[in-house]
Amino acid sequence: MTLTLLNRYRRNLRWGVLGAGLAWVCSSGPCLGASALTLQGPSVRASDFRVTAFARNVDFPLGMVLLDDGSLLVAETRGTSLWTGTSGQLVRYVDADQDGVADGAGTVLYSGLPSGLTSLRKCGSLVFVTGQGSGRPMWVLRAGATPEAPLSLVGSLTVRYPTGGWEHPHSGLAVRPIPGKPGSCDLLFQVGSDQNFARTTRTAALGNTQITGANGVLQGESIYVVTLTDHGTNVTASGPRQLAKGLRNPAGFIFHPVTGDLYFNDNGIDGLIDANEPLSADELNVIPAAQIGNGTIPDFGFPDNYTEYRTGRIVGGQGVQPLFAFQPQPNPLTGSESEGPNEIAFAPPGFPPGLNNGVFLGFHGKWALAGLSNEENPLVFADLTTGHYFQFIGNDETAVGHFDGLLSTDDSLFLSDLTGTGNTDNSRSAGVIYQIKSLVARRLNYEVARNAIHFQWSRGGTLQQGASASGPWSAVVSGTNDWTLAVDATATNSFFRVQF
Numbered sequence: 001m002t003l004t005l006l007n008r009y010r011r012n013l014r015w016g017v018l019g020a021g022l023a024w025v026c027s028s029g030p031c032l033g034a035s036a037l038t039l040q041g042p043s044v045r046a047s048d049f050r051v052t053a054f055a056r057n058v059d060f061p062l063g064m065v066l067l068d069d070g071s072l073l074v075a076e077t078r079g080t081s082l083w084t085g086t087s088g089q090l091v092r093y094v095d096a097d098q099d100g101v102a103d104g105a106g107t108v109l110y111s112g113l114p115s116g117l118t119s120l121r122k123c124g125s126l127v128f129v130t131g132q133g134s135g136r137p138m139w140v141l142r143a144g145a146t147p148e149a150p151l152s153l154v155g156s157l158t159v160r161y162p163t164g165g166w167e168h169p170h171s172g173l174a175v176r177p178i179p180g181k182p183g184s185c186d187l188l189f190q191v192g193s194d195q196n197f198a199r200t201t202r203t204a205a206l207g208n209t210q211i212t213g214a215n216g217v218l219q220g221e222s223i224y225v226v227t228l229t230d231h232g233t234n235v236t237a238s239g240p241r242q243l244a245k246g247l248r249n250p251a252g253f254i255f256h257p258v259t260g261d262l263y264f265n266d267n268g269i270d271g272l273i274d275a276n277e278p279l280s281a282d283e284l285n286v287i288p289a290a291q292i293g294n295g296t297i298p299d300f301g302f303p304d305n306y307t308e309y310r311t312g313r314i315v316g317g318q319g320v321q322p323l324f325a326f327q328p329q330p331n332p333l334t335g336s337e338s339e340g341p342n343e344i345a346f347a348p349p350g351f352p353p354g355l356n357n358g359v360f361l362g363f364h365g366k367w368a369l370a371g372l373s374n375e376e377n378p379l380v381f382a383d384l385t386t387g388h389y390f391q392f393i394g395n396d397e398t399a400v401g402h403f404d405g406l407l408s409t410d411d412s413l414f415l416s417d418l419t420g421t422g423n424t425d426n427s428r429s430a431g432v433i434y435q436i437k438s439l440v441a442r443r444l445n446y447e448v449a450r451n452a453i454h455f456q457w458s459r460g461g462t463l464q465q466g467a468s469a470s471g472p473w474s475a476v477v478s479g480t481n482d483w484t485l486a487v488d489a490t491a492t493n494s495f496f497r498v499q500f
Contacts, residue, residue: 036441037397037434041355041381042389048352050437052100054414055093058431060085060424061416063120063129064407067092068481072102072258072407072414073109075117088113090120090129090141090151093433100435106354110141110151119343123175123185126230127151130189133169134161138189139199140211140235149451155210157226159191159218162202166220168192168249168267172343176255183230188262194222197269197279197303197437206240213237221247221263221302225293246300246319252344252361253405260289263359265341266322269306276366280306280315282341283322284359284382304335324382326361336395338491339376340364342404347381349412349461358383360392360413362403370401370422379403379415396467401430412437444498453485461498469495 018239037051054072055061060082063075072093079085090113091106116131127141137156144150159170174188194200200220208214214226214237227238243262244250253264264287268280287298301319308315310332312325328335337497339359349356358381365377376401379393391404401423412435419430444457454465463483464473476496477483 006364018316019486036399037393037436039436040394042356042388042390044392045352048438048440050100050435050439052151052435052437053432054095054100054435055106055433057429058416058433059429060117060418060427061431061433062418064404064405064414064416064433065120065127066124066407066409067122069147071095071147073120073122073127074106074416075120076431077115077117080426080428081115082184082418083116084425085115087111088115088117088129088131090127092148095254101438102433107148109144109149110153113139115497118171119173121173121175121187123177123187124183124230126154126185126228126235127457128169128173128175128187130173132171133166134144134159137209138170138173138187140232144179154190155208156210157187157214157237158207159189160205162204164202166194166204167196168194172251172253174253174255174262174264176260181229182233184245186227186229187224188223188225188243188253188365190223190247190250190253191218191220192251193302197272199303208237209454211235211237213239214239221245223247223250223253230444239291241295243292244300246297246298246302246305248302250285251342254344254346256289256346260292262287262289262292263323263344263346265344265361266300266302266341268309269303278339280308281309281312281325281327282339282363283307283326284324284341284344285300285320285322299479323384324387326380335374335392336378337365338363338378338380338391338395339366341380342402343406345406345408345413348408348411348413348438350440351413352438352440354383355381355392357385360406362406362415363395363475364402364404364418365395366422370420371398372396374401377402407435444496447495453487455483455485455496457481457498464497464499466495466497467493473497473499475499 059065060077061074065073077085077088089111093102093106118132121128125143130138137158139156140154141151170189171435176186178184204218217241224240242477249267250264266283267283268278287322299319305316305319307325324337328337345360347356347358361380365374378391378395381392383388401420402417402418407414415434417432419427421427421430446455463476466473
């Protein structure tokens with residue numbers, strides 16, 4: 001999308017505006033697929049959003065990526081159980097008229113995967129999908145020539161665990177392209193702790209099928225990265241490199257699209273007497289981009305260092321402290337709970353001010369419950385500007401089970417409710433994918449002072465400059481939404497726009 005509030009300057013500093021942004025809104029009457037989800041929080045206005053059920057009656061949707069044409073690819077597990085269902089598959093959904101509702105039941109682009117799919121990512125022409133734990137490798141697939149073309153299998157990476165069980169095996173993925181190296185990307189995955197509240201002393205091992213180089217020993221309580229290179233006919237990989245340690249179960253992680261910092265959650269320690277009353281708070285953490293891969297491995301302190309649930313007491317005090325430790329609100333002793341974060345997503349840049357610089361976290365809550373019986377399953381917004389957090393969708397939605405899957409686009413947040421019944425062991429076609437779309441127009445503003453133009457625009461866009469209203473266009477500045485241009489008597493005609 002391009003927003004063109006096209007600003008022109010001449011030598012005599014006369015100014016004009018040649019365009020404006022438009023917002024799509026529902027016509028009078030209820031919107032097709034309208035959802036009963038209630039948005040809440042400080043200064044949140046429901047009229048700023050369109051909330052729809054994008055797809056209903058989906059089998060355990062968990063893992064979503066946006067394809068090049070704007071369609072949605074979703075990892076689904078067929079059958080009555082997430083864990084022992086008949087098969088896993090990747091399904092493409094199209095919303096050609098942009099009404100917030102998929103045009104049909106979706107088209108299968110790849111099938112034959114096992115049940116229990118939990119994460120899906122795309123980097124260049126490669127698609128990565130995995131499930132939780134043993135018997136569920138990280139599959140590497142290749143996209144077809146067009147978004148609707150079937151995917152093809154390239155190979156897989158397998159984590160081999162020792163006998164005796166492993167409480168928090170791999171389940172989540174993250175990817176990032178490597179600048180200056182076309183066809184190469186980093187693939188991240190976690191190997192959590194093998195117990196609830198004890199140091200992991202055993203190791204796992206990484207192996208591969210048709211992905212040469214992906215071999216190595218894996219420590220528990222860690223996040224690992226493997227660099228993959230696509231050669232067109234095959235894919236090779238580096239050995240695994242440890243990025244972080246001292247983590248119980250970091251199930252969701254993502255790179256900041258501008259800074260490159262790595263954000264990730266960590267699931268707190270279950271209660272030692274009552275598992276539903278945690279010992280420690282769930283967290284949101286960050287590793288600065290400059291520290292990723294520089295030879296240091298930050299230690300986040302598990303199991304001896306944590307933030308105590310409800311009291312907020314810092315136990316141990318060693319290791320990297322979290323950005324956020326999530327407590328019940330507003331009163332930690334009696335307030336509304338948020339427990340068990342899974343996937344996370346950055347706020348869409350097209351969301352209104354106050355909601356466009358932060359991280360959304362979906363909380364699973366109680367394992368097999370939904371609705372009012374699951375009082376721990378909200379969607380939380382953590383504001384990186386203020387350092388505060390709140391429930392954007394509360395844990396009192398009667399038809400929601402687990403907001404385990406999140407995906408953000410330029411102007412929308414997609415949520416996948418794994419199963420509206422809450423029961424991942426006995427449920428069928430009860431999953432729902434929701435779309436929360438911003439109706440707030442993107443803006444490019446300017447002001448003139450002392451022979452200078454000060455531009456400000458909605459976060460996430462790149463300021464571009466052209467010699468005419470039809471271009472050609474070139475990037476002036478990126479990674480910010482604030483820029484000042486000095487203008488003197490020799491300045492020539494220029495036009496500016498923001499590309500999202």
